[in-house]
Amino acid sequence: MTILVKRNRAQAMQHHVQVRHHTLSVDEPPANGGEDLGVNPHELYDSALGACKALTVLWYARRKQIPLDDIQVAVDRDDSQERQGNYKLKVVMTLTGDLTDAQRNELLAVAGKCPLHKLMTQATTEVTTELAPAPQ
Template sequence: MKKTIEIESVRNHIFRQRVELDGFEDLFVDVPEAYGGEETAPDPHDYFDLSLGACKAITSMMYARRKEWPLEGISVKVHRDDSEERQGSYRLEVVMNFHGISDPEQIARLEDISHKCPIHRLMTSATVEVSTRAVTPA
């Protein structure tokens, strides 16, 4: 599946970007004040990290629903350690709480299933190719 995401600089802001994705127009990206931004929206790292947490939750919920387990909801916390990012190491710890599930085997299975979410697999086992090109305005 091919998808296009459009990103446009917001006038009168230093680094703030407006994102349009499949009709969602109220998505914004900014950078922290420490990097010269205004901190008016999540930064690109935040979106990267939250994608993992949300994907793990959705994948686990789909599995529990298919199994007809009594899952009422999921709370996820993603802890980032980017202290060694410049050296090539970026660590994310995901802590999941499965509400309504008390069976240790079901909890373990949901955790295991969360490792199979598309974003986890993309981050840990896929080769991602990025090509960037500038276009000359007509």
């Protein structure tokens, strides 16, 4: 699958991200030269983790018939040491429903196994960047 990121030349820094048939706007806040017309890349990264945990927990609860009524995930970032190679994300899940303590703990454990959590903490990601051929 290819994700396409295209600049909106009518704005200072805004880009549109095309994923399948979905479009997201990304931008930077004014302090970084943008106009805050969308989330920034760090926010996409952080929110991907929160969304993955929410979807994984909901899927699991439905599959196991655990009475989870709702889930809310808050992700807080500490990027104060990012340049030193330490990027901290704190995730707090709010679960509602007629849940026992054992079910709550089971869902917490499942959240720690979401695919993006594993990807961010257990996998080595290799990135290559190259130029497309110059237009003729």
